[in-house]
Amino acid sequence: MSLFVVEPGIRSTIQDLGRTGYRAFGVPPGGAFDRESHALAAALLGDDSNSACIEIALLGGCFEALDPTAIALAGAPFQARIERGGVVIKELHPPFATSLASGDRIRIGGTPSGCRCYLAVAGGFQTRIILGSRSSEKPLASGDILPARSSFTITRYMRSPISHASPDKPIRIVEGPADDPAARSVLKRLCEIEWTASLDSDRVGVRLQSEQGDIDWDEDPERPSAPVAPGAIQWTKKGPIVLGVAAGTMGGYAHFAHVINADLDRVGGLAPGDRVRFERIECGEARRIDRERSRERISLLKRVSATYQSINHETD
Amino acid sequence: MNSSRFANVSPLGDRAFLIRFEDEDRARLWYLAARRRSFIGVDDLVLAYRSAAVYFNPDRVDPDALLIDLESIDARAVHDHSAAAIVLPVLYDGVDLPFAAERLGLSINDVINEHASRVYHVFAIGFQPGFPYAGYLSERLAGIPRLESPRTRTPAGSVAVAGRQTGVYPNDSPGGWRILGRTPLRIVDFDREFFPIRAGDSLRFRSIDRDEFERREGELLDPHSNK
Numbered sequence: 001m002s003l004f005v006v007e008p009g010i011r012s013t014i015q016d017l018g019r020t021g022y023r024a025f026g027v028p029p030g031g032a033f034d035r036e037s038h039a040l041a042a043a044l045l046g047d048d049s050n051s052a053c054i055e056i057a058l059l060g061g062c063f064e065a066l067d068p069t070a071i072a073l074a075g076a077p078f079q080a081r082i083e084r085g086g087v088v089i090k091e092l093h094p095p096f097a098t099s100l101a102s103g104d105r106i107r108i109g110g111t112p113s114g115c116r117c118y119l120a121v122a123g124g125f126q127t128r129i130i131l132g133s134r135s136s137e138k139p140l141a142s143g144d145i146l147p148a149r150s151s152f153t154i155t156r157y158m159r160s161p162i163s164h165a166s167p168d169k170p171i172r173i174v175e176g177p178a179d180d181p182a183a184r185s186v187l188k189r190l191c192e193i194e195w196t197a198s199l200d201s202d203r204v205g206v207r208l209q210s211e212q213g214d215i216d217w218d219e220d221p222e223r224p225s226a227p228v229a230p231g232a233i234q235w236t237k238k239g240p241i242v243l244g245v246a247a248g249t250m251g252g253y254a255h256f257a258h259v260i261n262a263d264l265d266r267v268g269g270l271a272p273g274d275r276v277r278f279e280r281i282e283c284g285e286a287r288r289i290d291r292e293r294s295r296e297r298i299s300l301l302k303r304v305s306a307t308y309q310s311i312n313h314e315t316d
Numbered sequence: 317m318n319s320s321r322f323a324n325v326s327p328l329g330d331r332a333f334l335i336r337f338e339d340e341d342r343a344r345l346w347y348l349a350a351r352r353r354s355f356i357g358v359d360d361l362v363l364a365y366r367s368a369a370v371y372f373n374p375d376r377v378d379p380d381a382l383l384i385d386l387e388s389i390d391a392r393a394v395h396d397h398s399a400a401a402i403v404l405p406v407l408y409d410g411v412d413l414p415f416a417a418e419r420l421g422l423s424i425n426d427v428i429n430e431h432a433s434r435v436y437h438v439f440a441i442g443f444q445p446g447f448p449y450a451g452y453l454s455e456r457l458a459g460i461p462r463l464e465s466p467r468t469r470t471p472a473g474s475v476a477v478a479g480r481q482t483g484v485y486p487n488d489s490p491g492g493w494r495i496l497g498r499t500p501l502r503i504v505d506f507d508r509e510f511f512p513i514r515a516g517d518s519l520r521f522r523s524i525d526r527d528e529f530e531r532r533e534g535e536l537l538d539p540h541s542n543k
Contacts, residue, residue: 024362025441027445131506229331255328260329
């Protein structure tokens with residue numbers, strides 16, 4: 001009743017929606033970096049968004065079903081093949097759901113665009129819950145056995161419903177909380193330049209580089225650490241960093257801008273070398289967009305999840 | 317009447333506020349009062365020095381209405397007894413003790429006595445789960461710089477200083493602070509979801525000998541014990 005990790009990929013971890021209520025103790029929220037894709041993978045199997053999935057970044061890996069297992073994959077367009085006895089029996093394009101027989105393997109390759117995808121099993125992986133969540137920053141390793149229940153689904157594809165704006169569209173940010181004049185001029189500069197996500201980006205943070213990115217800003221060495229959140233954009237001597245979902249709860253660098261919640265998934269989708277621009281909007285507008293996206297997402301997930309259940313009833 | 321005296325409020329993204337206060341005391345008292353109330357739709361409430369962050373879920377609460385509620389909290393109604401007075405036993409045998417003494421122009425005993433004689437405030441918990449940022453150090457102890465390059469491993473229990481601050485490493489981790497000693501106690505217990513030191517508490521260090529260290533090694537910190 002589990003999935004065996006044959007090859008783990010390079011930065012694969014178990015993620016659900018993460019933790020709330022522990023930031024006061026210095027515990028970061030964690031959870032899926034691209035929450036919409038994660039929720040879709042779960043919904044394809046009729047599960048709610050807190051289902052624990054494998055978050056795959058940049059390179060997939062290979063996983064073997066030790067029992068019949070319904071799986072789903074959603075997110076960036078990673079290559080995916082199902083192998084039986086070393087022979088490829090299916091090529092699939094996410095988002096999809098399908099079933100593995102005992103001994104079948106899913107081999108996930110790379111992706112031509114984006115960075116992350118989510119491999120779900122029906123009911124979610126039953127790994128250990130710590131502080132209310134299965135989210136873990138420990139990378140999967142070859143030989144790991146991930147407990148899951150035995151399950152079945154017919155193969156389903158769906159037209160990619162991810163409403164992520166085209167990658168050319170700027171990521172939207174709001175000002176602050178650092179609000180001195182220097183912070184404001186850096187914010188303005190951030191929006192004027194095209195940036196590139198650097199190689200050392202991960203779930204903790206996406207570092208940005210630009211040839212025009214030299215900005216003179218003397219850092220206040222006495223600045224006390226302050227609470228941050230995923231999406232915080234901090235200024236460091238090496239350039240800006242956008243904090244990810246696994247970043248610490250406190251930060252010492254100047255926090256001069258913040259990615260709006262509705263666009264945070266797009267930060268999770270940035271692969272090293274991807275280019276990105278930023279556009280400043282007002283906080284009220286950010287909240288309006290957040291509500292709108294939230295409604296769209298809920299209605300989409302309900303539809304996806306409901307069709308899964310009706311199919312299952314017919315085949316029972 | 318607004319007795320909480322926010323110096324200002326900024327958005328921390330679109331799902332949180334950062335509230336700034338005029339000083340650490342006002343921030344702490346407001347935080348202790350706010351923590352005793354429960355606000356629908358508030359996921360996390362975090363104190364850090366002169367600021368506090370409020371993380372909310374906009375599906376459950378209107379941010380503008382929440383802000384009005386937060387501003388109405390009467391911090392005068394709270395006293396320090398709603399926070400714990402933590403006493404942490406420390407064996408002062410840290411690797412950076414000689415460096416600290418030399419840098420400050422004090423004897424090693426002076427450094428120990430000075431560090432253990434003060435009651436500190438826990439201004440924030442962060443950097444890693446359960447790490448208390450406490451302070452401020454006395455003038456005589458302040459000003460020890462961080463390591464230029466952090467150690468790859470600072471052992472769990474290390475009691476360390478940097479600048480005007482002192483802290484305790486809950487787990488083995490990289491660290492740039494200068495180590496003065498170590499506590500035999502565990503200050504977090506993940507399995508029991510137990511974090512005995514909270515922001516807003518007071519923290520005092522008590523110098524102990526090697527015997528006591530060995531006897532108590534691995535014990536879980538009881539926030540209500542003064543041993």
